[in-house]
Amino acid sequence: MDSSEFAAPSIKFSLSTQEEDKDTSIFPLPNGPQMVAPLQTKKKPRRVKVALEPGHSPLDWAKLKNSGADLRGVPCIGKYTLEDLKKHKSETDAWCAIQGKVYNLTAYLNFHPGGKKELMRAAGRDATKLFMNVHSWVSTDILLDQCFVGFLVPS
Numbered sequence: 001m002d003s004s005e006f007a008a009p010s011i012k013f014s015l016s017t018q019e020e021d022k023d024t025s026i027f028p029l030p031n032g033p034q035m036v037a038p039l040q041t042k043k044k045p046r047r048v049k050v051a052l053e054p055g056h057s058p059l060d061w062a063k064l065k066n067s068g069a070d071l072r073g074v075p076c077i078g079k080y081t082l083e084d085l086k087k088h089k090s091e092t093d094a095w096c097a098i099q100g101k102v103y104n105l106t107a108y109l110n111f112h113p114g115g116k117k118e119l120m121r122a123a124g125r126d127a128t129k130l131f132m133n134v135h136s137w138v139s140t141d142i143l144l145d146q147c148f149v150g151f152l153v154p155s
């Protein structure tokens with residue numbers, strides 16, 4: 001066997017000056033990850049810090065929930081359609097549906113860590129998507145158990 005078959009490919013080294021390096025620089029490549037990733041990164045929903053009124057901390061909410069106060073405002077659990085929900089979209093009477101469950105949000109409005117205004121975006125509608133986009137890790141089953149008024153059903 002001819003030893004030349006195993007010869008390593010020849011690599012050309014050039015002792016270029018710094019000036020030349022600048023001209024031929026290929027980093028970052030225009031379509032390389034450093035350039036493309038920031039363009040492809042989707043904007044995350046904005047998380048706004050809101051100052052809650054004194055007496056409206058998460059702990060205060062837990063105390064209110066456990067106080068026995070009626071936070072539902074209805075005598076029994078019911079079935080509600082989207083049309084029914086639309087009738088409850090004011091700050092004094094705000095309902096919404098999340099994952100098939102209907103909640104009376106009214107008592108929680110001033111306790112919501114994201115602020116009343118944000119929470120009012122859910123009022124009178126199925127807010128599942130909105131809710132999941134902002135904080136899918138939050139448990140309505142736990143936080144709003146005492147505000148549960150019924151189930152969302154098709155019209």
Ligand code: HEM
Nearest residue numbers: 047048049113114118119121122127130131134138140143
């Ligand atoms: C309907 C029931 C809802 C409940 C029980 C709820 C509960 C909470 C909780 C516990 C937090 C604090 C989460 C954390 O810091 O990790 C929070 C934050 C927040 N919520 Fe909600 N939320 C609800 C609906 C909504 C809706 C409909 C919106 C608006 C689209 C919203 C917007 C926000 C925002 C922007 C924050 C961020 C506040 C921060 O970073 O301090 N929430 N919510």
